Amino acid sequence: MNSKRSLLTTDIDYDREGFQQGFLRLPYSHDRSGYGYIPIPLSVLKRGEGPTVLLTGGNHGDEYEGPIALMKLMRRMREMEIRGRLIVVPGLNMPALLNGSRTSPIDGANLNRVFPGTRNGSLTEMIAHYADTELFPRADLVFDIHAGGASTNYLPTLLAAPPADVVKGKSYRRIVEAFGAPRVMIMDLLGEDRTYGAAVERHGTHFLCGEFGGHAVCNPEGLAVLEQGIERVFAAIGLCDATAGQQPPPPARLLRVDGNKHYIFAPTGGIFEPAFALGDEITAGQVAGYIHDPRQPAQAPAVIRFAGAGLAICIRALARVEPGDCLGHLAQDCDW
Ligand SMILES: [Zn+2]
Incomplete structure (x- = not known):
């Protein structure tokens, strides 16, 4: 066809x-x-x-x-x-x-x-x-x-x-x-x-x-x-x-952008509070933000960390997240 x-x-x-x-x-x-x-x-x-x-x-x-x-x-x-x-x-x-x-x-x-x-x-x-x-x-x-x-x-x-x-x-x-x-x-x-x-x-x-x-x-x-x-x-x-x-x-x-180590995803549902801004230089292990669950308001939020290092080139624009939603990603310097 x-x-x-x-x-x-x-x-x-x-x-x-x-x-x-x-x-x-x-x-x-x-x-x-x-x-x-x-x-x-x-x-x-x-x-x-x-x-x-x-x-x-x-x-x-x-x-x-x-x-x-x-x-x-x-x-x-x-x-x-x-x-x-x-x-x-x-x-x-x-x-x-x-x-x-x-x-x-x-x-x-x-x-x-x-x-x-x-x-x-x-x-x-x-x-x-x-x-x-x-x-x-x-x-x-x-x-x-x-x-x-x-x-x-x-x-x-x-x-x-x-x-x-x-x-x-x-x-x-x-x-x-x-x-x-x-x-x-x-x-x-x-x-x-x-x-x-x-x-x-x-x-x-x-x-x-x-x-x-x-x-x-x-x-x-x-x-x-x-x-x-x-x-x-x-x-x-x-x-x-x-x-x-x-x-x-x-x-x-x-x-x-180097695979999964540069992406951050929500492991759980709730409301995303970012701890970084677009354009920040990020180090590996740095806290990316927190996800607060409004159904469990007294519970500590999930802490999200960056696996890799690099420039914060993309950030989520919607606070409401479900498991698997992308929260942003990094990119690292490279040569041609
Ligand atoms: Zn597009």
């Missing part, structure tokens, strides 16, 4: 020269609309030969720096001088973005855990399938923009996935350094391979990701890092000339 083309359709012709504004039609047959669809807006700009860059936001619907940066980019795309092709989708999981939630309110699915998707699957799985079969194969560089969402808050950080191949690795590093994020983090998703990024990597395509804030708000500092980074990456890969006044990239602090 997966060999058939996606059930999502569009009037956009990805090979046509010039600017096009349109949308993907995500078929949605329901009580109010038997033959309806959900429009997922996208813009495509193609001018001559050059690399194709795909930018997406709204993979999770409660992360806002990406959608905002990409809507701003869309509004000036028509006038942009580029050599190559730019594909911009500010709200890839549009139902989730309109609902302000990480997951889709229609099927409850997390788009970043259903790749490579399913042609005949739920709406979220169909979006993943379209991206995997129609968007990723066209791209030379893919950038999926995230933040911490409602449940976590991040220091604005570019996430990198360096390719194993030496030649590809060099060109990839050049792109990452051009972005100029204050922090670059090599992520460890604890073996997770259902993500958007894992799917892009299976296509052998350069992939950038990033966490530019969190707590389901727009972080202005993260947004500025993101917008300046996108411009510098366009110039670095030859899509655009550097814009007037474009600043050279500041040096980044390179960090690595």
Whole structure:
């Protein structure tokens, strides 16, 4: 079944020269609309030969720096001088973005855990399938923009996935350094391979990701890092000339998340009182916080400690926890 083309359709012709504004039609047959669809807006700009860059936001619907940066980019795309092709989708999981939630309110699915998707699957799985079969194969560089969402808050950080191949690795590093994020983090998703990024990597395509804030708000500092980074990456890969006044990239602090020792999870349910703040330098064994059980108010709280050391780059934004909830994570300095 997966060999058939996606059930999502569009009037956009990805090979046509010039600017096009349109949308993907995500078929949605329901009580109010038997033959309806959900429009997922996208813009495509193609001018001559050059690399194709795909930018997406709204993979999770409660992360806002990406959608905002990409809507701003869309509004000036028509006038942009580029050599190559730019594909911009500010709200890839549009139902989730309109609902302000990480997951889709229609099927409850997390788009970043259903790749490579399913042609005949739920709406979220169909979006993943379209991206995997129609968007990723066209791209030379893919950038999926995230933040911490409602449940976590991040220091604005570019996430990198360096390719194993030496030649590809060099060109990839050049792109990452051009972005100029204050922090670059090599992520460890604890073996997770259902993500958007894992799917892009299976296509052998350069992939950038990033966490530019969190707590389901727009972080202005993260947004500025993101917008300046996108411009510098366009110039670095030859899509655009550097814009007037474009600043050279500041040096980044390179960090690595190293498996379970860098994550902290709630061992018990209750209310989380953190004993650290975003940006703290943490030592191994340091107390991360306490979980108070409101059903046993006189009982001493559970004490949570960090197993490893590093920079506190992510912290939980919701105090209420159940066993297994992530309370935050660290990242430690590393070299390329
Ligand atoms: Zn996200």
